[in-house]
Amino acid sequence: MLQAKYEKRGPVPQDVIGAVEVETPDPGPGQALVKVVAAPINPSDVLTLTGEYGMLPSLPAIGGNEGVGKLVALGPDTEGPEQGQLVLLPVGVGTWASHVLVDARKLIPLPGEADAKQLAMMTINPPTALLMLNEFVDLQEGDWVIQNAANSGVGGYLIQLAKMKGIKTVNVVRRESAVEGVKEQGADVVLVDGPDLHKRVREAVGEGKVRLAIDAVGGAATDHIANCLAEGGTLVNYGMMSGEPCQVSPANIVFRGVTVKGFWLAKWFENASPEQQRNIFGQLTKLIATGKLQAKIAGEYDVLQIKEAVAAAASGERDGKILIVPV
Missing domain, CATH: 3.40.50.720 (NAD(P)-binding Rossmann-like Domain)
Structure with a gap:
């Protein structure tokens, strides 16, 4: 599988990140393997690459904080969504990848008939x-x-x-x-x-x-x-x-x-109760799934094109969001 990985931070965000190929893992107990369908590049992601954001992951790291995917497999004795189900990925799991291995309990099933690319942008900007x-x-x-x-x-x-x-x-x-x-x-x-x-x-x-x-x-x-x-x-x-x-x-x-x-x-997530979080995402899921809430998409890139994608996202002249859409 492909991952957009960075081992350092620097002033030119596209220069510090690149696509690497690694072996696709088998999910263990409690885990789920998910094929990424779409993951956006947000301004906070760019600032994370330059080291200017308020919360930085330890290095090396995989880029991407939100996105959606389809369940490929569950680990042994693990309960979760059905195979092929569209799911919202947990925040901060490194979504700029062809596949991600995640805690199955944190997957949120999404309506399959909705626009997956719009749902991929739901976790950060709409709330x-x-x-x-x-x-x-x-x-x-x-x-x-x-x-x-x-x-x-x-x-x-x-x-x-x-x-x-x-x-x-x-x-x-x-x-x-x-x-x-x-x-x-x-x-x-x-x-x-x-x-x-x-x-x-x-x-x-x-x-x-x-x-x-x-x-x-x-x-x-x-x-x-x-x-x-x-x-x-x-x-x-x-x-x-x-x-x-x-x-x-x-x-x-x-x-x-x-x-x-x-x-x-x-900070809001830190202080909000699970009920408050469910309420916010319940409202937003319904609005996005029914097409009442939409975002412009300026471009779509494969994981192999991560440098071009990050450069486009960092540009001030684009009109809409840049998405990573793995082939």
Whole structure:
């Protein structure tokens, strides 16, 4: 079987990882062998390769944190899904591979008639978007939320989830070429970032109030969306795509009462009960399986093409997610 393996980290993510062939293992007691159907490359995966993410696996490691596959075999005296069943893979098992050996108890059966490639992206970005919409501000129908990096995976899910709740979105991107693609997702307003963003947002929302701002960029972009918040609004940061620390003016924090908070899905998983986790994934599975929640796919690559795939995922010009789809 093939695995995308890395033994070091470095500033150019595609340079540290490569495809290696290893013998396909037989599952032991309690284990399951799963053939990977699809696994995405997320920004957190790229940062893991460069060593900049908040939680790093020990080396050597196999890339990939989420994905779906079909059960090939169960180990002796092991209960689990039936052979050929589509399953959600456990987080962090190294999904950029043709096959994975996992704890059979952690496999979650998925509806076989659903789009497996869409389900492969379910574990990280959709719950991040849903929880940021739900956990920080009690948004009501007709309220406004602003986000930057709106053309990202999380951004696309957030637009769709907000629309289902009757919440309006202001969506900020860093290049004009990204505007049309975000509009196609159902965005109410799409604007290119800049120092005068708050003036253009006020014109767009009229008498509406922006109560929640979601920042994935950091640097000056954080203050740009903080400036757009209503007095007493909340800004949630979940990323640093600019590579720069968040900048928020004291005028926003002191005089306008803006609250700044952070969100990391891994930390939420640590604190959430099994019931809370089942509830979130139950909602998302239903929405994705019925086609109500979708993400754009920019490209599909085999494990042998892992260097090209990582380079494409690290590029800022793509429109959609990069998937590893083993042949």
